[in-house]
Amino acid sequence: MLVETIVKRGEAGKKGSRYDTFHIECSGNMTVAFLLDEINKTAKEPVAWECSCRQKMCGACAMVINGRPRLACNTFVRDIGAGIRLEPLSKFPLIRDLTVDRSGMRDIILKMQAYPTEGAVADYADHERQYLASTCLMCGCCMEVCPGFTGKDDFGSAFAVNSMYRTFSQEKDPERKASLRKGYRKIQNKGCIGALSCAEVCPQKLPQASMMSRINRGLLLFRKNA
Amino acid sequence: MKILIIGCGLAGLSAAITAAREGSTAILLSPLPPERAESVLAAGGINAALNTKGQDDSWQQHYLDTMKAGVDLADEAAVRNLTEHAPELIRELAADGVAFNRDDAGNPDLRYFGGEKKMRTVYAKAGIGKQLISGLTAIAGRYEAEGRIKRMLRQKFLRVVLAEGHFAGIIAEDTDSGTLSYVPADVLIIGSGGLSGLFQKTTGSCVSSGSVSASLFVSGIEMGNLEMIQYHPTTFETPQKRILISEAARGEGGRLFTVRDGKRWYFMEDWYGKDGNLMPRDVVSQSIYRVCHDMKLGLDGKDQVGLDLTFLSDEIVHERLKEITDITQTYLGLDPKKEILPVYPGIHYFMGGILTDRNHRTSIPGIYAAGGCACIYHGANRLGGNSTLGAIFGGKTAAQTAAADGQKEKLTRESRRDAAKSGEALLRELRSNVGTGTERSGAILADIQDVMSRYMGIVRSADELDEGIRLLSEMENRSPYFAARNISDALAVQDFRLLGLAMLQSALFRRESRGSQVRADYPERDDIHFKVTCAAQLRDGNISVRKEEIGRIFDAG
Numbered sequence A: 001m002l003v004e005t006i007v008k009r010g011e012a013g014k015k016g017s018r019y020d021t022f023h024i025e026c027s028g029n030m031t032v033a034f035l036l037d038e039i040n041k042t043a044k045e046p047v048a049w050e051c052s053c054r055q056k057m058c059g060a061c062a063m064v065i066n067g068r069p070r071l072a073c074n075t076f077v078r079d080i081g082a083g084i085r086l087e088p089l090s091k092f093p094l095i096r097d098l099t100v101d102r103s104g105m106r107d108i109i110l111k112m113q114a115y116p117t118e119g120a121v122a123d124y125a126d127h128e129r130q131y132l133a134s135t136c137l138m139c140g141c142c143m144e145v146c147p148g149f150t151g152k153d154d155f156g157s158a159f160a161v162n163s164m165y166r167t168f169s170q171e172k173d174p175e176r177k178a179s180l181r182k183g184y185r186k187i188q189n190k191g192c193i194g195a196l197s198c199a200e201v202c203p204q205k206l207p208q209a210s211m212m213s214r215i216n217r218g219l220l221l222f223r224k225n226a
Numbered sequence B: 001m002k003i004l005i006i007g008c009g010l011a012g013l014s015a016a017i018t019a020a021r022e023g024s025t026a027i028l029l030s031p032l033p034p035e036r037a038e039s040v041l042a043a044g045g046i047n048a049a050l051n052t053k054g055q056d057d058s059w060q061q062h063y064l065d066t067m068k069a070g071v072d073l074a075d076e077a078a079v080r081n082l083t084e085h086a087p088e089l090i091r092e093l094a095a096d097g098v099a100f101n102r103d104d105a106g107n108p109d110l111r112y113f114g115g116e117k118k119m120r121t122v123y124a125k126a127g128i129g130k131q132l133i134s135g136l137t138a139i140a141g142r143y144e145a146e147g148r149i150k151r152m153l154r155q156k157f158l159r160v161v162l163a164e165g166h167f168a169g170i171i172a173e174d175t176d177s178g179t180l181s182y183v184p185a186d187v188l189i190i191g192s193g194g195l196s197g198l199f200q201k202t203t204g205s206c207v208s209s210g211s212v213s214a215s216l217f218v219s220g221i222e223m224g225n226l227e228m229i230q231y232h233p234t235t236f237e238t239p240q241k242r243i244l245i246s247e248a249a250r251g252e253g254g255r256l257f258t259v260r261d262g263k264r265w266y267f268m269e270d271w272y273g274k275d276g277n278l279m280p281r282d283v284v285s286q287s288i289y290r291v292c293h294d295m296k297l298g299l300d301g302k303d304q305v306g307l308d309l310t311f312l313s314d315e316i317v318h319e320r321l322k323e324i325t326d327i328t329q330t331y332l333g334l335d336p337k338k339e340i341l342p343v344y345p346g347i348h349y350f351m352g353g354i355l356t357d358r359n360h361r362t363s364i365p366g367i368y369a370a371g372g373c374a375c376i377y378h379g380a381n382r383l384g385g386n387s388t389l390g391a392i393f394g395g396k397t398a399a400q401t402a403a404a405d406g407q408k409e410k411l412t413r414e415s416r417r418d419a420a421k422s423g424e425a426l427l428r429e430l431r432s433n434v435g436t437g438t439e440r441s442g443a444i445l446a447d448i449q450d451v452m453s454r455y456m457g458i459v460r461s462a463d464e465l466d467e468g469i470r471l472l473s474e475m476e477n478r479s480p481y482f483a484a485r486n487i488s489d490a491l492a493v494q495d496f497r498l499l500g501l502a503m504l505q506s507a508l509f510r511r512e513s514r515g516s517q518v519r520a521d522y523p524e525r526d527d528i529h530f531k532v533t534c535a536a537q538l539r540d541g542n543i544s545v546r547k548e549e550i551g552r553i554f555d556a557g
Helices: A032-042 A104-111 A124-133 A141-145 A158-170 A174-189 A197-201 A208-225 B010-021 B059-069 B076-095 B128-145 B211-218 B267-272 B281-294 B314-320 B322-331 B386-404 B413-431 B441-455 B462-477 B487-509
Strands: A002-009 A018-025 A062-065 A068-071 A083-087 A094-096 B002-006 B025-029 B149-152 B155-163 B166-174 B180-184 B187-190 B229-237 B242-244 B255-260 B263-265 B305-308 B341-350 B353-355 B367-369 B533-539 B542-548
Touching (some): A032 A083, A104 A174, A124 A158, A124 A208, A158 A174, A174 A208, B010 B025, B010 B386, B059 B076, B166 B187, B166 B413, B211 B533, B487 B542
Parallel strands (some): A002 A083
Antiparallel strands (some): A062 A068, A062 A083, B166 B180, B229 B341
16 A cells, blocks of 8 residues: 655754655555655655664654554554654654654653662562563653653653652662652652553553552552551 | 773673772763663573572583583683673572562572573563663662763764774764764773674664674774674564564474474474474574475475464463563464464574673773673574673673773873874764765665675575675775764765675685584584684784684783
8 A cells, every 4th residue: 555654854953843745655564663764765864763673672663653652663554544644752852853862761760769779679579560660661652641741840750650660669778768759759649640641552551550559559558657 | 990881781781880880980872772772672581500490400501501502612711600600690680670580489480491401591571681671770770870870872883092002982973963072981891782784684673783893893803703693593574674583482392393295394303302492593593494495395385484382371372471472463463372483594693793702801902892792602603591691791791800900090191192182083084074975875785784694694605605705895886975964874884894794704714514604515513623713803904814712812901
């Protein structure tokens, strides 16, 4: 089939953007990542996009596809039809075309201190959730649809829950727990309204609701015990 | 001490954490953050003789299996270090929170893997790489918060700058603006992965092309055993790449077969006994090649054989092999519990690369290498589960050696100043290429990849290798266009052509069949002449390949 792909073009520091249209002949079994590679074989000015593993395991190619954040390598023409609109994730600073600067995600994790310190011990009993939390791709799809996340304040949104989940269940020292709790409440609790749109769009289908409620429960119990 | 690390996969992260723990400052320079590294694709597991299954395992057996699979080309002392320290490394990672599967006693669980008779592969379902990267990234967080690890993202390594033959700094390119800068440091650790960019479709990631190795080759670093390329037996093709089906599928009981005279034929079991499906990867890949090419018995008349997992339990297929099921459902539309998976060997790993000694030094003082870019542990063929181990242990060892070598004191202030000047000069020279060249670099790269894929196949011969060398030599005059925002692409194409030539010449030079090097014209292993490292080097514009004693130690400088 002939697929029409409309791509939003823009660049950091330059005002305005435009939409370019490309036509590629391909089967429905091709992915958006494939289309972009094809487009760039002949485009005068190649479309900037981020790509690494091409098998939905690295999160690089997250973008807004027909209005919804998805991974380009995991979005098939057969599922979305021959009219495709590609835009960059809108809540991160634009670099060029479909490339955005997601380094702020790491800053949020560091600000929340979501990393193990000396004396942290892995919790085997909770293996399944630990494992899942560690499969977060850091793609940013959850942030795109989060009503609380604007990128303008400290609020971390769902991806931060994954790192925090791991850390909180590993740390044993009461003082450290207290400081984590403070950071978490400030950065996470205040911004989340529980819409759970994050869970809807997560390419890894991570169980955000259960992880968040487990952390929250832990925080409450911890406060009572402390 | 300031340690500059290229690449933030398992080797780079491990080096950074070690450097930070030892009081140095680590700079992680890479285009993308760790979660995009090729390491996240590692599937099956990480090897360590934990001996928790009552099978009387030991690191000595892990050592012997690694040497045997590598057909005696690896440095014994290096492999001894690796295997002896593996159990301790796993215990550390488990304590630090890496979510390995656990056995009933709470130990990291073990599974069978190719080339090993004991259960020795620690796993996390079928997604070890992602779990290890997440674990190491979390650990690094603490040192990032303290300022001991710094990320320099959206930067590409372009060229190394030396002073009196010693490492002094690098030229890096901003991936967005194309701006070039000189980055000085006391030590350089390369953890940039394998050489997938030289070939058409591999199981690798596109950010991990091998351009760093190619650039260093052009700058004179010695490469080792470039001919040793691992074709993983079980991969399938998508429009953009080959996707790996982890060896874990066979470790958990999966069987390879084709159809002969209307009946299923389990050729690996027929040829190698009941554990035949778990022979080392070179043996399995060459067997599949034999079935499809020599015997013309590919499944459905195509270059493929069947991988049968249907008879395994739901728990195994959907839980322990979760990632495999997920990937085959998405990209093949096949549920391995119900359907046969068609597979064929694909390029997966490079045992050769930057020649690296047992301490992880390279031929250039001040430069260290670890992980997929390094030629050190795997000889002529790598065991599944040893790459993740080699990368993490290697990064750690490289950082420790760099600290012990006292690289901070090696250059005087004057030589550093001179190096900065020559760095700036090199930077201007590189920039002066902008606008030159006549051809899209992608078109030249595609032709290089075509030649390499055609002539560096599973089976090679002098005639074909000569032809490949001729074709790449003829491409010398094609000039890639240097775009202002991105001179790295054009530079990489020029470097790849030279490294590709070195690879073809290395395969031609090794006139024997050993491990992953199969020569149709020299079918026998020849220990008398070729139990050596094939060292390739570019000097004064000429590529030389020569024999190098295994286990050579490099100078600290």
